[in-house]
Amino acid sequence: MSDPPPTPGPFADPPVKPDEIDLGKVHGSILREHEEPAEGRESVPLWFVTLIMMLVFWAGFYLANHSGGFRANVFNPVPGNQSPVPPDPATLGRRVFVQNCVICHQASGLGVANQYPPLAGSEWVLARNGHADNYLAAIVIHGLEGPVIVNGRLYNGAMPPWKFLRDEEIAAVLTYVRSQWGNAAASIGPDFVRQVRERTADRAEPWTQRELQAIEGRTAPKAAGNASPAP
Amino acid sequence: MSAGEPTTESRVERAEIDRSLRGPVLFFFSSGIAWLLLGSALGLLSAFKMSFPHLLDSAGWLTFGRVRPAHLNIVIYGWASSVGIGVGIWLMARLCRVALRHRGMLLGAGVAWNFGVALGTAGILAGQSRSIEWLEFPGWATPVLFVAYALIGGWGVIMFRYRRPGHVYVSQWYLLAAFLWFPWLYATANVLLIWQPVQGSVVGAVNWWYGHNILGLWFTPIGLASAYYMIPKVLGRPVHSYYLSILGFWSLALFYSWNGMHHLIGGPFPAWMVSASVVASVMMFIPVIAVAINHHCTMRGHFHYLKWSPTLRFTVFGAMTYTVVSLEGSLMAIPSLNNLTHFTDFTPGHAHLGLYGFFTMTMFGAMYYIIPRLVGWEWPSAAMIRWHFWLAASGIALMVAALTVGGFLQGLELNDPQVAFMTSVAVVAPFRFVRALSGILLAAAHLVFAVLFVRMLMRRGERREEATLLAPQGTHSELPTV
Helix, strand or coil: CCCCCCCCCCCCCCCHHHHHCCHHHCCCHHHCCCCCCECCCCCCCCHHHHHHHHHHHHHHHHHHHHHHHCCCCCCCCCCCCCCCCCCCHHHHHHHHHHHHHHHCCCCCCCCCCEEEECCCCCHHHHCCCCCHHHHHHHHHHHHHHEEEECCEEEEEEEECCCCCCCHHHHCCCCCCCCCCCCCCCCCCCCHHHHHHHHCCCCCCCCEEEHHHCCCCCCCCCCCCCHHHHCC | CCCCCHHHHHHHHHHHHHHHHHHHHHHHHHHCCCCCCCCHHHHHHHHHHCCCCCCCCCCCHCCHHHHHHHHHHHHHHHHHHHHHHHHHHHHHHHHCCCCCCHHHHHHHHHHHHHHHHHHEEEEEEHHHHHCCCCCCCCCHHHHHHHHHHHHHHHHHHHHCCCCCCCCCHHHHHHHHHHHHHHHHHHEEEEEEHHHHCCCHHHHHHHHHHHHHHHHHHHHHCCCHHHHHHHHHHHCCCCCCCCHHHHHHHHHHHHHCCCCCCCHHHCCCHHHHHHHHHHHHHCCHHHHHHHHHHHHHHHHHHCCHHHCHHHHHHHHHHHHHHHHHHHHHHHCCCHHHHHHHCCCCCCCHHHHHHHHHHHHHHHHHHHHHHHHHHHHHCCCCCCHHHHHHHHHHHHHHHHHHHHHHHHHHHHHHHHHCCCCCCHHHHHHHHHHHHHHHHHHHHHHHHHHHHHHHHHHCCCCCCCCCCCCCCCCCCCCCCCCCCC
């Protein structure tokens, strides 16, 4: 009971001698209390062991199915839904237009007289009268400045480059403007935008009308499937 | 072994140990109770502001954005940690069978701890809150707390190092772990969030790693250590099973520190981080059920002691709540249920059930046992203890019921895209008012306890040698040792 501890330290009490403390002065609460608690040796119940096994099994199953292969770039834990759903091009196009284009070209697509050219009925947008699909994509990617004739009117302003937009976003907004305000031209797919971007990769400043018309016109391939223009 | 009657020698030894602990432990209890009163007042104020937004909004330091984090940090660091340290040091000394030496240092560390809490609270009220949940104290207050803690926690570890030879009891494992876990948590969170802040979403991961672990690896082990001591001690019978104790302790240590990420389900984190946390949260069934079986089987056949013993009544209330709140927490981590409870009042309901229903009630129970031994006086009024218990128990029950039901309905509204946001606010408003009323019950309970504590310190009432029981013993002959 009162063996000295093996290592004497700051708390190594000398063995307590009963006569050092007057038991009569020790308070009743200490006198009446039980010995310090001990532990029984009952075994773990079988049902609990079974429950633990089931939990461990479930844990492995859940982790295997919801951990995204422990990859750092998988954020959706629901299995079978790992690839992001591509947004509807019509919704995406409308969103890109509202966020970036509407200030100058206006929600009506008519632009502002003598300042910003219209998109509605524009030969540039619809790729008519010697204009090609790749001109349109190239303008959005690199911008356009200087005199430009649209629907028979002369505009002289500057459109900034939008090359920070992703190929899908540019394709979606081009498809959008080609299907609004009475426009009805074929949709443009992301692959076509990517090709134009690659072919004009060394371009550093905005185009002029003359430069654009000097390059070889290309037509976007017919989009397959979901990128069809609105009726 | 507890079966035999204690020897005179062991009684004298305990008297020695208690005498050496008197100053520091009573200091931690006194300051903790003072913070509890202040924390209750601030909590009440924030609760009523939810119903009456313009209440006391004329001064900046009384606005919700300051009062609410002040309430949180006061009850965490001022009340719960202080009283936890007091109980933890007492239990450690008793179980290691070593008297406390150099108690002035522990007392000084306690003063520094309180200074740190006061400094941090003043910082929050002055508008310097750091807006990192559970770590709102400004950066210039936390080093004080850390240094103070290093002294306090070191004390617990040193006592363990120089323990008398013999069996190491389950409460000692939990206490040793808690004394080592807290500085690890607190230092890591401060380094990664304040001094060398990480960037982006990692902030959230570290924040909730800390926020949840402070509950599970600091308060929970202290609360369990206390329950593991008080229940067999008062009953005078051994804890049911050593093997369940081992299982419960190590599974807590293994699973708990993964739990925090379940606060971030749906957040911008790799799927495996959140899923690992969900799994670990559900695996918390293992430690919780192990402890529940152990405590229940120790109590079995002795539940009538709850009629008499204040210690046992508070402790068993806390231990049972531990089971309930932990199982609820595991279920809340399952993503399909989390969808409903996340961002609703359900979560603060759960938090209060844990920190109050479990931890605070367990600490009250421990104090009812410890204080008479330190002061050498019996509790002066059984009626006040009964008032304390029933006000606290009904207050926390009402609060959790209101927040749980209100949060559930709020979640249903929030998840319906057809419903305007303000509808979800209107749905939960009456429940928030009930929650504020429940806070009055809790504050009243704390006032009763504070008065009782002061009367105890001043040795009011008549000198008695027999325990203060909650009810007359009647025909029962067993005497709980309270």
